[in-house]
Amino acid sequence: MDLNLTPEDLAFRDEFRAWLQANVPKDRAEWREKPLEESFPYLRAWQRKLHEGGWAAVSWPKEYGGRGATLMQQAMFWEEMARLEAPPMANALGLGLIGPTIIAYGTGAQKKRFIPKILSAEEIWCQGFSEPNAGSDLAALQTEARLEDGHYIVNGQKVWTSYGWVGDWCELVVRTDPTAPKHKGLTVLLVDMKSPGVAVRPLRQMTGESEFNEIFLRDVHVPAENVLGKVNDGWNVAVSTLMHERGAYGARLILIFKRNINRLIELSRVTEHNGRPASQDPVLRQKLAQCYAEVEIMRLNQLRAFSRITAAGAPGPEGSIQKLFWSELNQRLQQLAQELLGPYGQLAGGDARAIDKGIWSYGYLRSRGNTIEAGTSEVQRNIIGHFVLGLPRSY
Amino acid sequence: MQFGLNENQEFLRDSARKFFAGECPIAEVRRLMETDTAFDAKLWAKLAEQGYTGIIFPEELGGVGLGIVELILLMEEAGRALLPGPFFSSVVMAGALVDALATKDQKKKHLAPICRGERRSTVAFLEAEGSWDLADVRLTAIDDRLQGEKLFVPDAAVADWILVVARNGVFLVDSKAPGIRVEPMHGMDLTRKLYSLQFDNTPAEKLGETTALSRPRAIATAALAAEMVGGMHRTLDITVEYAKTRKQFGKPIGIFQAVQHQCADMYLETESARSAVYYAAWALEHHAPDAAAAVSIAKLYASDASRTVSNRGIQVHGGMGFTWENDLHLYYRRAKASETMFGDATFHRERLARLTIDVEALSAQRA
């Protein structure tokens, strides 16, 4: 164990710190107050700038536009971003899950074609996995693809597709062999969302906005060279994406969690509770400290996971504890914000009396989805039970 | 930067695991817990032979000179084995304290024999109030003599020296000194015996000021949290094994998700506590600015998690888990005793609040 920065780590950090200091947008507090649809171009421009500096995906190999940095340096990158409260990048799924899957499974041509535009945010990616009848039981999905004259003809429906409304490309899981057992007949296709036959409809979520969508696919033609990995081996490709989503995606959330707990601590000093600042209320102090501790443990769990991934070469099922930990922690954190702010916690963005322009009201609602998206908490616990602890499979 | 163990650390952990499995299997734990002191001279000699009694102390004193991360790994294994007796009190509590505040000569006299396992020591801190806050310590030495009471002192009956934390310093008392009375307190943890101490004009040698207490105390707190992680992991292993073999409704109970999810949560809590403890050890070793906060985070999380994990473990065992013959209650007992030792979760949340929430603390941190 050596958490000291190596000379390379230090050089990396100093270089990025200097770059970030000079380039982080001055108006960075403002994007957060707008709905994602409105702030998206801003986040896209910010990612482009990071990419121009060579910072969009530091741990990717140099040949694909990364810096060949270690995962620990990747974590340091996020810590620097958090320190300056820099905005996140627009192409979150492309950078976090889909790019790494293309790097692991893609052909040379695919990597050349797709990776640079993921980095520059020129092409935004979405993840077409869930279907109306295939959520937790993802392998039961029914969207089908038939090979005809060098093209797959795709028919079906996807649901809950985040970023579907801005998505240029989609990592789509389809059934290519309906006769095979359910895990064995799947294939991953890289699908141009502008293809004829793709229709995207907004789904309004409980926050009121439409972050996710329904996607309808009707006789969509996808060139056969857009198969990612092997035909009928799509389950393994998809699981690789999910492992990144569960095991490593949390690293980019630490930035937000740290900012939130620090802000709550600030607010506790100026919010009255029982006739004194909330920060001096013995019960709230306890809760704030607990939350502070858990945010720190989320960071440490992630660092340990990165060391494991570095040793193993790829994230494994134990990454489910990262997903479980951050999603349940965010719900506790948002509940704490509500307790702290009392009746003001509920006020939404438009209200003149809302605290922090309503981010706590939004955050409370949004956090409800955390234990559902990227695999429910129940499914994460099943994964730990089955694949980490080796308990008999319950299904 | 990397947060995994290096080869030497893995070697230390594996050999400690082997050592404890061979020398201190659970049958031996059970035998010792039924004795008055839970101390076994032969086992003690073997611990010394391994160098464990001198693990973090300088080589010129007969120690091994390893770091706090290595200590934490050893403690984790000791916790897994539920090692009974005075290892923690003598080596980690008392040893680290002498190391931190004694003079060179005092160390030669009082630390070197601890390193070699020839002498044992312990620390007397708590008083009637039961508070781990140094400000609540009342006992005061007058003219190098002690008068009064200390409670919950681990392993005092097998200690040669007792380090007494008083208002005006840390004092070393010979356990055979005149005017000292050592009586057992009947705690929940049968493997770590507790004692009350009465001093009546007992002579004491001053070792140093209480201001030097914070580092050795932080080391002991982190080490205890590591021991708790070891206990948690062992509880998890025993429970998973049971869930695979115990059958109900014609199936192993581990196939039921209510059972699986208990185990998954045990895993999450164990690994999270481990992350916090490893970091605390590293931060202490390297005198990181957030070391005090890191130790409190480790102890507060481990305190809650070790209780929860041992609860879940027994629940998964059903009636078998509630029996004396099943080992889980031994871990359950240790978890409870360790939860309060050096301050429970509530205590450490308050400490963390002082370090992170109170304005003065924050501005000092920024400066």
Ligand SMILES: Cc1cc2nc3c(=O)[nH]c(=O)nc-3n(C[C@H](O)[C@H](O)[C@H](O)COP(=O)(O)OP(=O)(O)OC[C@H]3O[C@@H](n4cnc5c(N)ncnc54)[C@H](O)[C@@H]3O)c2cc1C
């Ligand atoms: C905000 C948000 C964004 C999302 N973004 C995307 C996206 O970009 N792309 C995408 O493909 N999907 C996305 N999803 C979908 C998400 O992955 C699914 O909602 C999730 O996997 C659960 O599937 P489901 O909704 O069909 O629920 P179901 O699978 O029907 O589950 C319902 C309940 O039953 C429980 N359950 C089901 N099976 C089991 C079992 N075997 N054991 C125990 N409990 C079980 C679940 O835990 C849950 O509590 C998103 C979801 C949300 C909320």
